[in-house]
Amino acid sequence: MEPRLFGSFVEHMGRCVYTGVFEPGHPLADPDGFRTDVLELTRELGVTLVRYPGGNFVSNYRWEDGVGPVEERPARLDLAWRSLESNAFGLNEFMAWAAKAGVEPMMALNLGTRGVAEALELVEYANYPGGTRLSDLRRAHGVDKPHDVRLWCLGNELDGPWQMGHKTAREYGRLAAETARALKRFDQDLSLVACGSSNSGMPTFGSWEAEVLEATYEMVDYISLHAYYDPSDGDVDSFLASGADMDHMIRSIAATADHVGAKLRSRKKIKLSFDEWNVWYQSRFHGESSLEWAGHPRLIEDDYDVTDAVVVGSLLITLLRNADRVGVACQAQLANVIAPIRTEPGGPAWRQTIFHPFALTARYARGEVLRVEPECASISTGRYGETPAIWATATHDDTTGEITLFAVNRDRNAPCALDVTLPAGLAPVEHLELADEDPSARNSAEHPDRVVPRPGSGLRLEDRRASLTLPPVSWSIVRFAPQE
Template sequence: MTNAAVTIDRKLRVAPVRRRLFGSFVEHLGRCVYTGIHEPGHPTADAEGFRRDVLDLVQELGVTTIRYPGGNFVSSYRWEDGVGPVAQRPVRLDLAWHSTEPNTVGVNEFMRWCRLAGVEPMLAVNLGTRGIQEAVDLLEYCNIESGTHLSDLRREHGAKDAHDVRMWCLGNEMDGSWQVGRRTAVEYGRLAAQTAHAMRLVDPKLELVVCGSSSSSMSTFGAWEADVLAETYDEVDYISAHAYYEEHEGDTASFLASAVDMDYFIDSVVAAADLARAKKKAKKRIAISFDEWNVWYLSRTPAQMPTASWPVAPRLLEDRYSVADAVTVGGLLICLLRHSDRVHAASLAQLVNVIAPIMTEPGGRAWRQTTFHPFALTARYATGDVLAVQPTSPQQETRRYGDVPVLDAVATVDGDGQVAVFAVNRSPAEPLTLTVDARSLGETRIVECVTLSDPDIYRFNTADEPDAVTPRPNRSARMEQGRVELVLPAVSWTMLRLSPAR
């Protein structure tokens, strides 16, 4: 067994815990909306057709914001199709996912669902097939209280109060060859700047997200960020980042170290944003909205896509998540917290059924995937300030990233002295003894220590076995003279909570 250590010290503050780091994403893709969050006739459905069992799980998950309605879907979406009497709404072809969109759920239904779930909406506008006017029209419809054509139309549609959406995404993945309306960086940057300027004429206090490159593996990455921010820096607050990870050819060690790549991605985007700031001689700093991230077995996706038909809500991207996937997701959350000085928002993609922590069956049960647990516990207990813990750890070799630390960890502390330590053992085979030095906090006690692991790292949850994989008490944790010692099993995610001794 190898050994690692971390130190908890309030002086090593990184930034406040950003509550928007615990966002998620609802796209009109597969069964995320239809038979996911919305299923009239389901035994738990309310009068508007929203599944109460799913809402309960969403609230337990602790998500704070929801990005909507895409994603790729938004780049050919007409928002007007999803408002007004449902029976009069047009049925459209969705070019992004080769599906049929009935438009049963649109902006007002989504806003009502957000209120039920207690989450903040984050809307994306179509800058693929549409532009400035359509974005301003949607803003007027959503945010103006009354007295204009579109605000009064919203009131006629049953939404008397303005939705007051604060955060808006200016398109989606506009450098992607798969995107309807793909543009060059300069073309997109100018359109995004013009759209942002017009939207701020309606409401100068909006928070606007400009599209970064679709991933760090794109040939456009880096240059795209520089060119887009050269056009938009003065008009926007955030630049987006998107990243998905999967295990390739049994390379478990590299997969468990996916946060190494996310660290690189974030550092690179920060460098591009700060270079743009220097060139502009600007005072403000651009933050990152990491508004798509997850484990996604993208290599399987082409075989799932319908080609000969246009089904409504087909089963797409319904990955079943294992122990190894959950540990990787826990590591990515550690990375996002570690960068909370510049990553101010993030969205786990997606929320229900589609590469999601929550799964449902039409007319049937809903259950938690393995990835649900590290997200829910981090969202619940990561409060106050993020602390850098300066881990000392043995190294292990990986195919993709070279030598990486076996231990990845971060800590948070709030004003009452409540501490949460989140730790991942990336080793595919060896347990790790971790020492947490908390002496600087004064006299403390262990409140809770739980670990998610299993001898079968590919075990997953199902409707019949919804708790096959769940965090369980880690009874190895012992405190002596301000130090906690515990054992982290191979391929594991652990949360340790400490509190002042009283």
Template sequence: MSATARFTLDPAFTVGDVDPRLFGSFVEHLGRCVYTGVYEPGHPTADAEGLRTDVLELVRELGVTTLRYPGGNFVSGYRWEDSVGPREERPRRLDLAWRSTESNRFGLAEFTDFVRKVSGEPMLAVNLGTRGVAEAIQLQEYANHPSGTELSDRRIAHGDKDPYNIRLWCLGNEMDGPWQTGHKTAAEYGRVAAETARAMRQIDPDLELVACGSSNQAMETFAAWEAEVLAECYEHVDFISLHAYYEEKDGDRGSFLASAVDTESFIENVIATCDHVGARLKSKKRINLSFDEWNVWYQSRPNPHPVEDWQEAPRLLEDVYTVTDAVVFGSLLIALLRHADRVTVACLAQLVNVIAPIMTEPGGPAWRQTTFFPFAQASRHGRGTVLEVRADSPTYPTERYGEVPLLQVTAVRDEASGEVTVFAVNRDQHAELPLEAALHGLGLTRVLEHTALADADPEARNTLAEPERVTPHAREGTELRDGVLRASLEPLSWNVIRLG
């Protein structure tokens, strides 16, 4: 057994309230995320609009709140006009981002219908790669203006009398990346982002706008990019974006399990940069963070499916996640919650089939990947106020991050019920981790449940053949006595401990 990990919870020490939009996701025209993912006319479960109702049910169970669309890299070549009006009249286009052919059978109206059916909030990205200010405000007018103009009346003629009322907008995507169609320098992007923001706010001053931050912390321009972009548009935007993906490389599982160390560093460095720019500008405004792409993604693995250029909806990025991946995934969720005072929007990339918690087979079933469960549990039980947790944990050495705590943990209090949920990961690959938590002033007297996601086989996964191979299980022996919570965390595990 490892040495005991310990922490204290006290209602007087909090991080901040969880914005429900922390549990967002992402639908991009990439691979099979849209076609044979969320949208498959002719499927046995398809509704009248072609949406797969089996997928809709899983998305509701997942607890997704916000849905980012249509990209991603796809947006930098996106012509929004192609995606509206009668489907049979929509043009087919080459998508340069993923070297695919886009049919536009699923477009803006279909997306907003999907969002309504899962009780979500849309987060729409505008193309600042190959297009600019004019196209952004035209899209805004089409989507949000009630009636009486050519564009709003065009939406009505297309069948949507009521405006879509999209409040949250991304000003482009990953414009710092040389891979991006229309890639720009920080000065170029900062200027067009500010111009676009000003124009969009002339139509509606109450929009929420997200400026592009760095594509990841390893970018050579990281921090300098944020500083220069925000120098141009600080007063015109509400958020700056962060994107991060992690994978196990060269068999270094210890560093992979510590991926959240990088996530927390990334968040804290962006906060510091934002606040430095705000101080330099003598602004009283605070920029929050939109972590609108995050996940485990095996970018270095070859695609097991044969794909030719310009296919329609090819099988791309269909990672099959293991228990190990789910534990890392859970630790990333914990990192977001631990910074809920500034990370107020986040989007798991992506929702279906493409590096996703939900998988489908064309004409066949849909099922939950291992990563489905941490997200669903966090979305359900992670609402309320995040309590400050400073754990005293045994550590282990990693090649990439040095000494890292075995325990990754946070706690969220539901103010209405008084319940507290502890989310915890044990990074130890071989030994259980004893846990003790002193609970002060919270009025907690009993353990409601302790579930764990763990398996004797760290490579266990859910597949079409075995869709329920991995699920959370009840953990026995966890107790709360005299204000002290005691538990034992299985090796390589994601844990949810609910206290009442």
């Protein structure tokens, strides 16, 4: 299992950056303008990697605008989200923030309105030690040592007609291949992510990946996947089973990649980068054209409830169950914009309900992922047919000997019994569950702890058999450790 599974995403969109992670003048801002309350919550969340600066934003972005003296940086129009971008926060600010947060940077390149030359210039500025025009420019900007970014996205969602610089698979594959070839000439150990489909509903889904990978297979390390799950249509059973769709999407793209590898007679195996995923009330958003020009407006600041948190927990289980192929994953986004962390300008920051399953999974999922296939009743869904009521996985930490079980009950009406057989010598050390009599309960600035994980009850251990009951619409974690 890769630590990069627990990534997040910071895009210049809405209030994710400005008044999210960065707010000079806030009572809790540090000398660099970073909100220390958000930094603390980011560390608590357990984020290991953060993708930046987009997202749709990157396809019209000039990285040069965001470096150098702040007072000399130009303001620009962001065409992706119809926002006024001050460029007060740019590459070097992000890298300084990432260092304080203790996260690995994942940089996205603009292959929408720009190309190979601009990508190479950014990598030289960011990664070359010194002695060239761009590396010395970075040093003149106060950053002596290179950032040494190892993971790069070759554009973003270029199959989508909403993207600045939208391309066909043939056009994008050619550009991505040439960019990858040049970047590998700069540093053959860089890890590169080719753009997959924007979502599985795209008319070119599958064929896009096949054509792009045929052009780039030997030069890239990952193909990307994006998926958002919308609870707004009222089909709660299908929403709770969203993990089934994510699982099918992962398996489909892995199969496509393996087919291309076989066709090319390659011994290489492409991994997957699920670098945008989350719950998003997307049907409430009326599209970019509905927005008025503004600087960091309040944009898709969804308030998440218990059901949303259970779905996020199930999506994390799905990623773990596919950890043999998924090497990178980023929940989108970190602050305010469909995010686990919410803030108010000049005010508090708090944990949304979806914060908790992510934080506990990131903290305790260690070592090897174990195959768990519960035998249980099914629930009927409008979109995915019959799906198991229980969705679960477990991890085994070789260092400590600990086994951690993660489980979701998708059934809205009934609890589910779960029995597991353990290796000898293990005993439960913690049992937490996220559930509520009101599955629409939410956290807020006034009531930030309305929904939190609470100790579970009824866990029994007899011989090597552990038994517990999962409440309706719940996410649970149980940790077992060797007895002294």
